[in-house]
Amino acid sequence: MQVLKNSKVMNNIEQQFQEILQDKRPENLYNPISYILMQSGKRLRPQMVHIASEMFDGDPEETRHIAAAFEMLHNFTLIHDDIMDKADVRRGQPTVYKKWDGNTAILAGDALAVIAMQQLLKLQCDPKTILDLIEIFGQTAVEVCEGQQYDLDFETMDNVSIDQYLNMIRLKTSVMFAGCLKAGGRYAGADEESLQALYDLGIHLGLAFQLADDLLDVYADEEVFGKAVGGDIKDNKKTFLLIKTLELADETQKQQLLNLFSTTPADEKAKFQQVKAIFDAVDVRKATEEEIARYTEKCMDDINRIHTTEEKKAFVLDMVQRLQSRNK
Amino acid sequence: MQVLKNSKVMNNIEQQFQEILQDKRPENLYNPISYILMQSGKRLRPQMVHIASEMFDGDPEETRHIAAAFEMLHNFTLIHDDIMDKADVRRGQPTVYKKWDGNTAILAGDALAVIAMQQLLKLQCDPKTILDLIEIFGQTAVEVCEGQQYDLDFETMDNVSIDQYLNMIRLKTSVMFAGCLKAGGRYAGADEESLQALYDLGIHLGLAFQLADDLLDVYADEEVFGKAVGGDIKDNKKTFLLIKTLELADETQKQQLLNLFSTTPADEKAKFQQVKAIFDAVDVRKATEEEIARYTEKCMDDINRIHTTEEKKAFVLDMVQRLQSRNK
DSSP, X not given: OOTTTTSTTOOOHHHHHHHHHTTOSOHHXXXXXXXXXXXXXXXXXXXXXXXXXXXXXXXXXXXXXXXXXXXXXXHHHHHHHHHHTTOOEETTEEOXXXXXXXXHHHHHHHHHHHHHHHHHTTOOSXXXXXXXXXXXXXXXXXXXXXXXXXXXXXXXXXXXXXXXXXXXXXXXXXXXXXXXXXXXXXXXXXXXXXXXXXXXXXXXXXXXXXXXXXXXXXXXXXXXXXXXSOXXXXXXXXXXXXXXHHHHSOHHHHHHHHHHTTOOOSOHHHHHHHHXXXXXXXXXXXXXXXXXXXXXXXXXXXXXXXXXXXXXXXXXXXXXXXXHTOOO | OOTTTTOTTOOOHHHHHHHHHTTOSOHHHHHHHHHHHHSOOOOHHHHHHHHHHHHTTOOHHHHHHHHHHXXXXXXXHHHHHHHHTTOOEETTEEOHHHHXXXXXXXXXXXXXXXXXXXXXXXXXXXXXXXXXXHHHHHHHHHHHHHHHHHHHHHHTOSOOOHHHHXXXXXXXXXXXXXXXXXXXXXXXXXXXXXXXXXXXXXXXXXXXXXXXXXXXXXXXXXXXXXXXXXXXXXXXXXXXXXXXXXXXXXXXXXXXXXXXXXXXXXXXXXXXXXXXXXXXXXXXXXXXXXXXXXXXXXXXXXXXXXXXXXXXXXXXXXXXXXXXXXXX
């Protein structure tokens, strides 16, 4: 998903980060922050802020502060999640936790979360608008923590229902998209109905995005995907595919699957093939694709509820359509 | 230091925390937060907020939100510091890191920092004032992270100067006091000069407080102190006493001290006695007490610069005077 990469709404966010971090000391605190912010990610969240703002004629120069705030908030969660998951690699590079250490990663994440919020204080608009943006930002941040806790809780739970799983990814992934879209719209003066539609769009987009992520982990074309498939299966991670398959499977398949997900075998490839065979047997790929289509449909409904011209909806429609054909 | 414990300005902060956390889920995120907030600490920071607000006739009911915000911010730093220091006990109870685990402590701290900020959004005053409070809060939070990073950096540095040490404790301890006093005053409508005086008072009070802390670790009466002395020496921690002694000592004493601080001997008591003998030989106790007196003196100057009645300065004077005779 490379949305708006060359659009005028996406200014050079890396340069903005450089300016924010310039001359900051101590280096051992700010170098890891700079390291993660300078990695080339998809920059989906700042794009969402800009897209929503532009739909209501928000000033792109000012919108950059909101975009930076949410991208920094996202990166703060990545730094801390990677400690919790003991993840070595992200975006093809060592994680902060791995390149430095756990303590450095804790503190860098802490500082980054606060600096993220501070970006909103740079806005020149009326104070009440800034307070509303800080409220959206704060609610997003707390809910992402709640989502991460549910994710950690699931690791040791035997039964996770589809509803519990969807609630977890709503909190862990969707509320950030929703926060970005709502914040962009709120800054630009969108009406309440449009703000609710933007928020709902973020929720549905996030759910579709995460389910596509779960699907790609098993069914991606590795060359396009850019990384090895099967990571979630290797880590015994509860995904939509696993939970849905447990729902669809017969007793034998279910027991096989539970056994496979309670081990860390020497032969990862064999485990992946065995799991995939059961996934294929119940056709969970189709079930997941249907679920993604359902959320994409909801996205279109949400977009219809935004009170702006069709012309101004082009970017956001483009974003949803690219998501539908997401292959990496 | 039990300031204002029974004063009308200190409402029941525990009850306030209970209300804030009521019905929050997931439990594994909010139980550790509730656990640390319900421990009976000195509640110095909320007291400072209330004292400053009351000097300018701030509404105590509203001030409670600011007091809660800073006490929660303080507790967030404790949760994360205890992971970094691998600390097992705080306030006589297991740390969050010890009672649960590192991941729980990271996430609980993250959520607590955001919830702390959110308390400021509850204020009913004009939006510009709230934004100023959020700015003070944010600056405090970032600087506390910077201070903690310097503290971590010092662990592996051979030479830490007095100036570097004072800068570290200014960031790690003083800016929080300064932020509390300034925030209380700003909320209540204090003039710029008084705000600067309140801020400076917090800085000087924090320095005196931390130097007294360093001193008590070696020279406290254990029965009054409530915990064993010598913790900093056992952990080879760089304190004002160590750095000042290295400055005052002759070459032989200096080498002895550096050797003692590069080891973790089986006999902690013997190490403590040997270190204390060198501290005594250069009379670092006197040098530290003089430094504390110097900062206490500055506190009195700062108080003189606050534009309010002498009657309204009673609480803040009481606080500084109690600090002078701090024995725990």
